[in-house]
Amino acid sequence: MDAKSQLKKWVEEGRSIVFFGGAGVSTESNIPDFRSADGLYNQQYKYPPETIISHSFYLREPEEFFRFYRNKMLYLDAKPNKAHLALASLEKAGKLKAVITQNIDGLHQAAGSREVLELHGSVHRNTCSRCGKFYDAAFVKNADGVPKCECGGTVKPDVVLYEECLDTKVMQKAVQYIEHADVLIVGGTSLTVYPAAGLIEYYTGSRLVLINKSATPMDSRADLIITEPIGEALGMFLNEEDLEAMR
Numbered sequence: 001m002d003a004k005s006q007l008k009k010w011v012e013e014g015r016s017i018v019f020f021g022g023a024g025v026s027t028e029s030n031i032p033d034f035r036s037a038d039g040l041y042n043q044q045y046k047y048p049p050e051t052i053i054s055h056s057f058y059l060r061e062p063e064e065f066f067r068f069y070r071n072k073m074l075y076l077d078a079k080p081n082k083a084h085l086a087l088a089s090l091e092k093a094g095k096l097k098a099v100i101t102q103n104i105d106g107l108h109q110a111a112g113s114r115e116v117l118e119l120h121g122s123v124h125r126n127t128c129s130r131c132g133k134f135y136d137a138a139f140v141k142n143a144d145g146v147p148k149c150e151c152g153g154t155v156k157p158d159v160v161l162y163e164e165c166l167d168t169k170v171m172q173k174a175v176q177y178i179e180h181a182d183v184l185i186v187g188g189t190s191l192t193v194y195p196a197a198g199l200i201e202y203y204t205g206s207r208l209v210l211i212n213k214s215a216t217p218m219d220s221r222a223d224l225i226i227t228e229p230i231g232e233a234l235g236m237f238l239n240e241e242d243l244e245a246m247r
Ligand SMILES: [Zn+2]
Pocket: 128, 129, 130, 131, 132, 133, 149, 150, 151, 152, 153
């Protein structure tokens, strides 16, 4: 049986499937991984992304932080792709219990997924650091320089920066879902960014599926490896309604 037929069979049999995804899930929606330094990047910024997207840098040089954030992390016109839609369909069908994501773009929810655990937060939630007032992503996108609340406080995106802790409750929930999963599908992540690799250790089943274009440190642990683009690999789970919505 080829790898995709095997995945299809496991998904048909699965009752508690969990998906864990990274930046590669959104690249097919034209959202580049902000960690991948391109030529343009090197001309535009004096520091590596890990420095700019850190808590201390955010406090020290907020203007530069928000310049990077708007250019490299906010893609408000992006649309869900086949992978997002297929996962939402599997949840509706009662097969998939949760999506755990390292992405901050909200595309799983835009596709219709309900149980989405965002390990690194979301660009769609922004709050004033002084009074706690909520602002949407468009407000941050359209603000000049550092986005300011009407009270004068800085509006901070609810995105986990380097040097900041992950939300404990979200992490605990992710661990629970993974522990109870019968099939764990991991896609679009090189499994090198914390806490991805550690989380997968909680899976004790024998149906760990890795969908990634290149090799990962977890390949030897996987029960099935698919090297196709993730939209192609999961595309077989789209239903007629999804395909109609994509036209
Ligand atoms: Zn305020």
